[in-house]
Amino acid sequence: MPIEEWASLYTAYAMMHKECDRALSGRGLTVPQASVIGLLGVAGRPLPVTRLARLLTQESQSATSLVDRMCAVGLVERLNDPHDRRVVLVQLTNKGRDMYDVLRSTAPAFTDEMFSVLSTEERLTLKELLDKFVQRNVQRIR
Secondary structure, eight states, X not given: OOHHHHHHXXXXXXXXXXXXXXXXXXXXXXXXXXXXXHHXXXXXXXXXXXXXXXXXXXXXXXXXXXXXXXXXXXXXXXXXXXXXXXXXXXXXXXXXXXXXXXXXHHHHHHHHHHTTTSOHHHHHHHHHHHHHHHHXXXXXXX
Protein backbone atom coordinates (compact mmCIF):
# COMPACT_ATOMS: atom_id res chain seq x y z
CA MET A 1 0.00 0.00 0.00
CA PRO A 2 1.47 3.36 -0.92
CA ILE A 3 2.22 5.65 1.99
CA GLU A 4 -0.43 8.12 0.79
CA GLU A 5 -3.18 5.50 1.14
CA TRP A 6 -1.92 4.46 4.56
CA ALA A 7 -1.81 8.12 5.63
CA SER A 8 -5.41 8.62 4.46
CA LEU A 9 -6.61 5.61 6.44
CA TYR A 10 -4.71 6.70 9.53
CA THR A 11 -6.05 10.27 9.29
CA ALA A 12 -9.64 9.00 8.93
CA TYR A 13 -9.13 6.69 11.93
CA ALA A 14 -7.61 9.51 14.03
CA MET A 15 -10.47 11.85 13.18
CA MET A 16 -13.10 9.26 14.07
CA HIS A 17 -11.31 8.35 17.30
CA LYS A 18 -11.05 12.00 18.37
CA GLU A 19 -14.73 12.70 17.60
CA CYS A 20 -15.85 9.50 19.32
CA ASP A 21 -13.74 10.33 22.36
CA ARG A 22 -15.30 13.78 22.54
CA ALA A 23 -18.85 12.41 22.18
CA LEU A 24 -18.32 9.64 24.74
CA SER A 25 -16.59 11.71 27.40
CA GLY A 26 -19.94 13.28 28.31
CA ARG A 27 -21.20 9.82 29.16
CA GLY A 28 -18.12 8.97 31.22
CA LEU A 29 -16.94 6.39 28.68
CA THR A 30 -13.75 5.89 26.73
CA VAL A 31 -13.62 4.68 23.14
CA PRO A 32 -12.32 1.23 24.22
CA GLN A 33 -15.12 0.91 26.81
CA ALA A 34 -17.76 1.83 24.23
CA SER A 35 -16.16 -0.68 21.85
CA VAL A 36 -16.50 -3.47 24.43
CA ILE A 37 -20.11 -2.50 25.07
CA GLY A 38 -20.78 -2.51 21.32
CA LEU A 39 -19.07 -5.86 20.74
CA LEU A 40 -20.94 -7.52 23.61
CA GLY A 41 -24.23 -5.90 22.63
CA VAL A 42 -23.97 -7.03 19.02
CA ALA A 43 -22.88 -10.53 20.06
CA GLY A 44 -25.85 -10.82 22.41
CA ARG A 45 -23.93 -13.31 24.53
CA PRO A 46 -20.88 -13.41 26.79
CA LEU A 47 -17.53 -13.38 24.99
CA PRO A 48 -14.14 -14.61 26.18
CA VAL A 49 -11.68 -11.89 27.20
CA THR A 50 -9.25 -13.28 24.62
CA ARG A 51 -11.78 -12.76 21.83
CA LEU A 52 -12.48 -9.21 22.99
CA ALA A 53 -8.72 -8.55 23.00
CA ARG A 54 -8.42 -9.82 19.44
CA LEU A 55 -11.38 -7.78 18.21
CA LEU A 56 -10.03 -4.67 19.95
CA THR A 57 -6.53 -5.38 18.59
CA GLN A 58 -5.16 -5.33 22.13
CA GLU A 59 -2.95 -7.65 24.10
CA SER A 60 -4.86 -9.91 26.50
CA GLN A 61 -3.38 -8.10 29.51
CA SER A 62 -4.66 -4.75 28.23
CA ALA A 63 -8.13 -6.18 27.59
CA THR A 64 -8.11 -7.71 31.07
CA SER A 65 -7.30 -4.29 32.59
CA LEU A 66 -10.05 -2.68 30.51
CA VAL A 67 -12.55 -5.31 31.70
CA ASP A 68 -11.37 -4.75 35.31
CA ARG A 69 -12.16 -1.03 35.02
CA MET A 70 -15.54 -1.74 33.43
CA CYS A 71 -16.40 -4.26 36.17
CA ALA A 72 -15.51 -1.65 38.79
CA VAL A 73 -18.11 0.77 37.39
CA GLY A 74 -20.74 -1.93 36.85
CA LEU A 75 -20.85 -2.06 33.03
CA VAL A 76 -19.74 -5.68 32.63
CA GLU A 77 -19.25 -8.76 34.73
CA ARG A 78 -17.07 -11.81 34.49
CA LEU A 79 -18.41 -15.35 34.26
CA ASN A 80 -16.72 -18.73 34.31
CA ASP A 81 -17.12 -20.68 31.09
CA PRO A 82 -19.14 -23.77 32.03
CA HIS A 83 -17.28 -25.80 29.40
CA ASP A 84 -13.71 -24.70 30.15
CA ARG A 85 -12.60 -23.46 33.56
CA ARG A 86 -9.59 -21.69 32.01
CA VAL A 87 -11.79 -19.35 29.98
CA VAL A 88 -13.16 -16.11 31.45
CA LEU A 89 -16.28 -14.76 29.80
CA VAL A 90 -17.48 -11.17 29.91
CA GLN A 91 -21.09 -10.05 29.67
CA LEU A 92 -22.97 -6.79 29.95
CA THR A 93 -24.69 -6.00 33.21
CA ASN A 94 -28.09 -4.28 33.24
CA LYS A 95 -26.23 -0.96 33.41
CA GLY A 96 -24.09 -2.05 30.46
CA ARG A 97 -27.16 -3.08 28.42
CA ASP A 98 -28.77 0.29 29.19
CA MET A 99 -25.59 2.03 27.97
CA TYR A 100 -25.61 -0.14 24.82
CA ASP A 101 -29.18 1.03 24.12
CA VAL A 102 -28.16 4.66 24.67
CA LEU A 103 -25.17 4.30 22.36
CA ARG A 104 -27.27 2.63 19.66
CA SER A 105 -29.85 5.38 19.79
CA THR A 106 -27.36 8.27 19.74
CA ALA A 107 -24.76 6.86 17.33
CA PRO A 108 -26.79 7.40 14.14
CA ALA A 109 -26.93 11.18 14.63
CA PHE A 110 -23.21 11.30 15.34
CA THR A 111 -22.23 9.10 12.40
CA ASP A 112 -24.68 10.79 10.04
CA GLU A 113 -22.97 14.09 10.70
CA MET A 114 -19.47 12.69 10.21
CA PHE A 115 -20.35 10.69 7.12
CA SER A 116 -22.68 13.21 5.49
CA VAL A 117 -20.01 13.77 2.83
CA LEU A 118 -20.73 10.24 1.53
CA SER A 119 -23.85 9.07 -0.27
CA THR A 120 -25.86 6.16 1.14
CA GLU A 121 -24.36 3.90 -1.52
CA GLU A 122 -20.82 5.05 -0.67
CA ARG A 123 -21.46 4.41 3.05
CA LEU A 124 -22.63 0.86 2.31
CA THR A 125 -19.62 0.24 0.08
CA LEU A 126 -17.27 1.59 2.77
CA LYS A 127 -18.87 -0.67 5.39
CA GLU A 128 -18.61 -3.72 3.11
CA LEU A 129 -14.96 -3.00 2.36
CA LEU A 130 -14.07 -2.45 6.01
CA ASP A 131 -15.95 -5.61 7.05
CA LYS A 132 -14.05 -7.56 4.40
CA PHE A 133 -10.75 -6.10 5.60
CA VAL A 134 -11.50 -6.94 9.25
CA GLN A 135 -12.71 -10.48 8.51
CA ARG A 136 -9.61 -11.21 6.45
CA ASN A 137 -7.17 -9.81 8.99
CA VAL A 138 -8.71 -10.33 12.44
CA GLN A 139 -6.87 -13.65 12.88
CA ARG A 140 -3.54 -11.94 12.19
CA ILE A 141 -3.90 -9.82 15.32
CA ARG A 142 -2.86 -11.51 18.54
